[in-house]
Amino acid sequence: MAYTKHGPFDTSGITRGPDGIARYDDLPVSLIEAVHASVQAHPDVEAIVEVDGVRLTYTELWARASEVAGGLRLHGIAPGDRTAVLLPAGADWVCAFLGSVLAGAIVVPVNTRLAEPEVDYVLRDSGAKYVFQPGEPLPSGPPAVHGDARRGDPVAIFYTSGTTGFPKGAVTTNENFLSNVETTIRVLKLDRNKGPALRSLISVPLFHVTGCNTQLLVQLAVGGTAVIMPAFDVRRFLTTIAEERINIVISVPAIYGLAIAHPDFTSLDTSRVTVVAYGGAPTSPTLVARIKHAFPSARVGNGFGLTEVASIATFLPHEWSTDHADSVGFAAPVVDLKLADADTRSGVGELLVRGPNRVPSYWNKPEATAATFVEGWLHTGDLARIDADGLVHIVDRAKDMINRGGENVYCVEVENALAGAPGVAEAAVVGVPDEIMGEKVGVVVVPTSAGSFDAGAMLAHLVDRLADFKIPQYVAVRDAPLPRNPGGKVLKGALREETEWGTLVRGR
Known part of the structure; x- marks a missing residue:
């Protein structure tokens, strides 16, 4: 219809x-x-x-x-x-x-x-x-x-x-x-x-x-x-x-x-x-x-x-x-x-x-x-x-996308760029609600080793790989593995509910 x-x-x-x-x-x-x-x-x-x-x-x-x-x-x-x-x-x-x-x-x-x-x-x-x-x-x-x-x-x-x-x-x-x-x-x-x-x-x-x-x-x-x-x-x-x-x-x-x-x-x-x-x-x-x-x-x-x-x-x-x-x-x-x-x-x-x-x-x-x-x-x-x-x-969204102040940021694109970033074992990118921008880019990271994660080094890894507006502004570090369904897909909804974002790590 x-x-x-x-x-x-x-x-x-x-x-x-x-x-x-x-x-x-x-x-x-x-x-x-x-x-x-x-x-x-x-x-x-x-x-x-x-x-x-x-x-x-x-x-x-x-x-x-x-x-x-x-x-x-x-x-x-x-x-x-x-x-x-x-x-x-x-x-x-x-x-x-x-x-x-x-x-x-x-x-x-x-x-x-x-x-x-x-x-x-x-x-x-x-x-x-x-x-x-x-x-x-x-x-x-x-x-x-x-x-x-x-x-x-x-x-x-x-x-x-x-x-x-x-x-x-x-x-x-x-x-x-x-x-x-x-x-x-x-x-x-x-x-x-x-x-x-x-x-x-x-x-x-x-x-x-x-x-x-x-x-x-x-x-x-x-x-x-x-x-x-x-x-x-x-x-x-x-x-x-x-x-x-x-x-x-x-x-x-x-x-x-x-x-x-x-x-x-x-x-x-x-x-x-x-x-x-x-x-x-x-x-x-x-x-x-x-x-x-x-x-x-x-x-x-x-x-x-x-x-x-x-x-x-x-x-x-x-x-x-x-x-x-x-x-x-x-x-x-x-x-x-x-x-x-x-x-x-x-x-x-x-x-x-x-x-x-x-x-x-x-x-x-x-x-x-x-x-x-x-x-x-x-x-x-x-x-x-x-x-x-x-x-x-x-x-x-059926597509995994963040709308940051009118700029579309596809989570998969950022996650692909995070592959090989120092200290990152796995990462999931999600939108963080924001009153002015609508959403900002957040990433939940499971580090390769506990207690030694360097967020700055991870973000520096992205600078030459992504446009500035796609680089995460919030970083949350998680000790447990990312939640996944039986098919291995990350459960982004559960991740959003479980994550406390704290303060911005970069930008406004």
């Missing part, structure tokens, strides 16, 4: 095709067409503002990006070739991304927080023929625009963390991007007729689908302004809201918690902010209440999604955000949901998602594609229940 209740969202102008997929009727053919329409309609409006850096109008952005496309052509990049972006967030990142699209290339946004071996894997797996590197000038050549873009063409590959330690590249098409753009406009109730007046502060990385797909591309499609922070600083975050006349803020719960707790927040005028959305991590009812109090003029909402659906799958609107803070909301417009193998008593099953925003495949991973994308449905790996009103409640 598919759940198609979409709550209070606008579902006009949607047609369900013979394949069962509901689609928006009047989408542009491509990202190129969508952005060019904004260039024509609003040539002198600021498209990109890099905080403390470059400011570009739509005319200037298009000119720079088309010159990057021309430069890529001079480097031998042809339509379908992959280009990788290793730049920090900012105007150059946008020009590299859009320039790649204008060249007809498939752009690979790379997580700049990955360790060197992880970056090397992404570059090798994607077969990137050109890499945008920090400190190097963007390629430049005679302006070029790919003139044969189609809705189903692959445009980008976003890599997700892998349960086996190998990331998977979600191949994202024009239709995926544009469907998510339209969904974002509808669930946030943005007035597309006032596009040039919309100013969104992007404080999350552009290599994530939240920053790129639900913020940057939405602004470029409606003719608004994307104000981009190259690096997050809580005080600069607050001053930028005021200085740049920000009216849309979308971030992870951790950033809101830090901002509201900052001493400068009390002097910030938040009356201009009309949209505040969050997601990407567990959110406590207490933090939701604090966000609504801090931004009294704003509609507040919680989004849930995955890289494999180009960002948004469900959304909890303002009217439900307080009384149903434990829910991630209703199916977004054009999104269908259903539960696989639901328990007859609890109603809990694996959440499946279908829609035009669902990516078609993983790059170079036919087996993973076949296992995850089945008969048009994405198997999310999240365990959920859906109530009679259509509200989705995520109750557990």
